[in-house]
Amino acid sequence: MNPTLFLIFTSLLKIVGIVFVVILPMVSYSVYAERRVSALIQDRLGPNRVGPAGLFQPIADAMKFILKEDFTPANVNKFYYWLAPCLAMVPALMTIAVVPFGSTLFGVPMVIADINVGVLYVFAIASLGVYGIVIAGWSSNSKYPFLGGVRSSSQMISYELSLGLAVIPIFLLVGQLRLTDIVRYQIENGWMIAPFVGHWTDGWKWLLAIPMSISFVVFTIAIFAETNRLPFDLPEAETELVGGYHTEYGSMKFALFFLGEYAAMITGSAIIVTLFLGGWHLPVPWWNHAHGFHWLLIDGSLGGWRGVIGGLFNIFVFFGKVSVLLLFFIWVRWTLPRFRYDQLMRLGWVFFFEIALVNIFLAAIIIACLPQ
Amino acid sequence: MAITVSRPKLNWSERLYLPAILGGMAITFGHLKNMLLGRTKVTMQYPEQKWDSQMPDHYRGAPALVKDEGGRVRCVACQLCEFICPPRAIRIVPGEIPLGERFAKVEKYPEKFDIDMIRCIYCGMCEEVCPEQAIFLRKDYAITGYTRAEMVHDKEKLIEIGGVMHGLVLKWNEKK
Numbered sequence: 001m002n003p004t005l006f007l008i009f010t011s012l013l014k015i016v017g018i019v020f021v022v023i024l025p026m027v028s029y030s031v032y033a034e035r036r037v038s039a040l041i042q043d044r045l046g047p048n049r050v051g052p053a054g055l056f057q058p059i060a061d062a063m064k065f066i067l068k069e070d071f072t073p074a075n076v077n078k079f080y081y082w083l084a085p086c087l088a089m090v091p092a093l094m095t096i097a098v099v100p101f102g103s104t105l106f107g108v109p110m111v112i113a114d115i116n117v118g119v120l121y122v123f124a125i126a127s128l129g130v131y132g133i134v135i136a137g138w139s140s141n142s143k144y145p146f147l148g149g150v151r152s153s154s155q156m157i158s159y160e161l162s163l164g165l166a167v168i169p170i171f172l173l174v175g176q177l178r179l180t181d182i183v184r185y186q187i188e189n190g191w192m193i194a195p196f197v198g199h200w201t202d203g204w205k206w207l208l209a210i211p212m213s214i215s216f217v218v219f220t221i222a223i224f225a226e227t228n229r230l231p232f233d234l235p236e237a238e239t240e241l242v243g244g245y246h247t248e249y250g251s252m253k254f255a256l257f258f259l260g261e262y263a264a265m266i267t268g269s270a271i272i273v274t275l276f277l278g279g280w281h282l283p284v285p286w287w288n289h290a291h292g293f294h295w296l297l298i299d300g301s302l303g304g305w306r307g308v309i310g311g312l313f314n315i316f317v318f319f320g321k322v323s324v325l326l327l328f329f330i331w332v333r334w335t336l337p338r339f340r341y342d343q344l345m346r347l348g349w350v351f352f353f354e355i356a357l358v359n360i361f362l363a364a365i366i367i368a369c370l371p372q
Numbered sequence: 373m374a375i376t377v378s379r380p381k382l383n384w385s386e387r388l389y390l391p392a393i394l395g396g397m398a399i400t401f402g403h404l405k406n407m408l409l410g411r412t413k414v415t416m417q418y419p420e421q422k423w424d425s426q427m428p429d430h431y432r433g434a435p436a437l438v439k440d441e442g443g444r445v446r447c448v449a450c451q452l453c454e455f456i457c458p459p460r461a462i463r464i465v466p467g468e469i470p471l472g473e474r475f476a477k478v479e480k481y482p483e484k485f486d487i488d489m490i491r492c493i494y495c496g497m498c499e500e501v502c503p504e505q506a507i508f509l510r511k512d513y514a515i516t517g518y519t520r521a522e523m524v525h526d527k528e529k530l531i532e533i534g535g536v537m538h539g540l541v542l543k544w545n546e547k548k
Binding site for chain 1: 393396397399401403404407408
């Protein structure tokens with residue numbers, strides 16, 4: 001087959017597969033997980049009526065949203081009012097394009113677009129998400145959505161700084177922006193939060209774990225702020241702003257905001273997994289007569305059915321890690337109360353910004369001392 | 373005059389917030405774990421599980437007309453319950469018992485007896501006021517319907533809910 005045609009065909013297949021088969025069901029089931037886990041944390045049961053253990057609840061929710069009247073209030077700016085929900089959903093789904101969600105399957109790399117500006121693309125697209133919220137707040141022509149939109153823009157700008165600065169130590173170490181290279185580096189040199197794996201006696205590698213874990217913590221918290229999750233959900237603070245930026249929205253348009261938030265959570269977790277937690281890599285303990293006990297690297301490079309199983313295993317591992325992070329997001333949400341607005345700003349500008357900045361120098365010094 | 377509230381001095385670990393955050397997360401995780409292991413008592417799953425067997429005798433559910441051991445509907449259509457009913461939920465149309473029947477001396481019986489369950493407030497005054505021990509509040513509480521007309525309990529429905537009551541005073545059975 002013509003290589004260009006083959007590329008187009010496989011890319012389309014990957015886009016459809018990843019968006020409609022993996023991400024969107026994951027979005028609706030993370031809503032279900034949110035409801036069930038929050039219920040269990042609060043000593044309730046949560047939705048358990050539709051289907052076994054309430055597992056068909058997302059389908060019922062989707063039916064409800066589709067069947068509701070699509071109402072547009074009279075005094076909104078119609079064009080932007082309709083544009084905003086799309087702008088909230090699309091960037092979250094676009095970000096996943098550069099994330100390697102598996103090694104290879106049938107010789108095809110499991111990443112939709114393996115571009116060499118990977119993380120820059122992620123930041124560029126992820127920060128577009130704020131436009132959906134700001135436009136929604138502005139076009140609704142109502143005071144609470146407006147306040148939500150204003151809060152959202154200031155919050156996202158504040159935390160994007162520490163988000164960007166927190167990943168610089170990784171690029172100092174790897175020297176590449178391409179996400180597949182970062183994953184490859186982590187397979188060879190240990191995951192970013194545990195760079196000492198495989199170099200147990202190297203003191204510098206142990207020291208390197210300190211700036212990397214600081215980066216990990218700052219980056220994760222910044223992702224929380226970027227996705228408007230509690231404790232940073234000021235744009236939609238129910239107790240203060242009715243519903244925040246989506247107060248005037250209903251039916252499927254509201255659902256797009258709602259699902260966009262969860263899609264952003266999933267892509268955010270996918271990026272955390274790729275940058276810090278080894279992407280699709282999971283070493284498996286193995287034993288055979290020739291080598292004795294050793295850690296086995298499973299990927300799709302083997303021939304025949306072993307390669308297929310390896311590729312599927314990598315995809316499974318990647319989304320397993322993402323799911324664990326999603327559960328962590330939910331757990332944090334139902335534990336921590338919301339920040340006050342001035343606390344949020346002070347935390348972003350006075351604490352995380354500085355800590356990320358100092359962390360870069362710390363990482364640079366340690367990397368300079370690393371034996372090659 | 374404004375009162376100045378002195379804020380507590382926090383030490384450095386309290387100012388870091390992290391111990392408090394981790395403590396909070398440990399608490400929520402404990403709740404999650406206890407729920408998953410089934411150690412926490414949760415709300416009763418209503419339509420499947422019901423509390424009916426533990427319901428106390430003085431429970432005030434739907435008002436209903438009862439029969440005595442002889443199978444006679446005890447209401448004599450005196451209309452006291454209709455008059456006492458605070459939300460005016462009860463409507464009675466009295467009828468006359470023809471001469472020659474065994475209970476002809478009772479004179480009246482309810483031709484129609486409607487209780488509008490949308491209006492009923494389950495106060496139990498009809499039971500209190502009844503001189504004939506004919507109307508009682510039973511333990512039915514899930515009164516539902518799709519229309520307002522369905523929510524009106526007529527005489528048959530009331531007798532069906534009421535059932536047979538034992539140990540009542542049978543003052544009309546004696547020869548007088």
